[in-house]
Amino acid sequence: MSEPKVTVCCTVNGQKVEADVVPRMSLADMLREELHLTGTHLGCEHGVCGACTIIVNGAPVRSCLMFGIQAEGAEIRTVEGLADGDTLSPLQRAFWEKHGLQCGFCTPGFLMLATWMLEQPEPVTEERLRHVLSSNLCRCTGYTNIVRAVTAAAKEMGKWAESAAA
Structure with a gap:
């Protein structure tokens, strides 16, 4: 049945x-x-x-x-x-340029989480970025290039703020 x-x-x-x-x-x-x-x-x-x-x-x-x-x-x-036809979003382009993926399995989840973060009114700092991204797991990249990619997109979009500790 x-x-x-x-x-x-x-x-x-x-x-x-x-x-x-x-x-x-x-x-x-x-x-x-x-x-x-x-x-x-x-x-x-x-x-x-x-x-x-x-x-x-x-x-x-x-x-x-x-x-x-x-x-x-x-x-x-x-x-x-995320893309507009064949035009990648700034975040997708940054993932491509900064090698923010290897196997790509976790990438859609990271892209959506980072998209949400970049759309919030608060500026993105390294501490906040690392905190938000820590909720997703990647078994291939070691996260460094994911952080670099989101940082690059945040800077391009005018959302980056230098960390308070910097």
Whole structure:
């Protein structure tokens, strides 16, 4: 017997969408399986690694910990929505130029978390940047180039503030 489905209506990357999901389906799975947005990666599926981080109603969310049906009426942004056509966002370009990725599996989560941080009214300092990025895990890069990439994007966007200790 198949499980009953619920229609979820939300906005993803500026587009109104509908998805028919079983109530126990995670938002990450809804994005990947029902909406075919495969940029959101599933790592640990316990909310620890951050690979599935997206922005929901203006806040970073581990999409593996949220049910798809909880997205009813939500405004969702995924890594697919960062570029403007073929033009990379300043953050994506900085990740490319500063070698902020190796295997790339964790990259969408870092990009979305950093996008959220860069959109906040507070300026970005090295301490704040390291604190925010520490919630996501990367097994390949050692974080140095990720920090360099976000720093470069913050400077380009006029969001960088020298640290108080500097």
